Amino acid sequence: MNVYFACSITGGREAETAYHTIVATLQADGHIVPTAHLSQPDVIELEAVVDPQEVYTRDIDWINACQALIAEVSTPSHGVGYEISYALCIGKPVLCCYQQSKPVSKMISGNTHPALNLKTYQSHAELEHIVREFIAGITSSTQESDSFDMSNITRNL
Template structure:
């Protein structure tokens, strides 16, 4: 199974360690196409390789098209992740959003209100493991 993982990059990297832990869980179920989201200094590494914004856009859409499922951590709002979610839903991809309700922002009604998006609320990575595994087994 190819898994697209989305998490805030330019909107804030305070959750990078959390992203890495979630990616570790996802790797038990398939190939995470976007494991770089869980790494420190991802923007600097993209710049070192010479990736333009257009390159990143095309690369991410290629991975998104290839993915069997999309999982996103949406506690930190991100325009890019929101765009990815919209495209994934439009393409009929199964989408699961992970959200910590104790965060600084309420989850958008555009995500929570979308019947094509499964939302899992959690506090710790251990809390989400079983529900995430169930979502992945169902797709």
């Protein structure tokens, strides 16, 4: 599965170990993470050389191509909020996870969109479980929709 990972870059890197846990979990399970570099300590230097328009176009293209978006939202970020909103608007399932001890924006916690999942975690092991459970839910709902019973439709043709 192609999974877009979103996290704070310039807003703060306090949750960097959690970023690494999410990306490592996804990659260990065989998922494609086009934004895996965001979990790296040198991401600010890597992204500094990229033009803002190029970042916007690249990231929107990646969100369009993904099957889901996972965001670590313990550290506030305008960009992450934008990415979450965009993904929801185009029908992508979104997981927002954050450290239980951190406050999260009410624009996230108050959002009742059915494709938005908001989860807290206390440990990296719990975070791994949350990520895997979210992906499993997407996989099972995709399989259910793939096995949709067409008999009623084809009978009327």
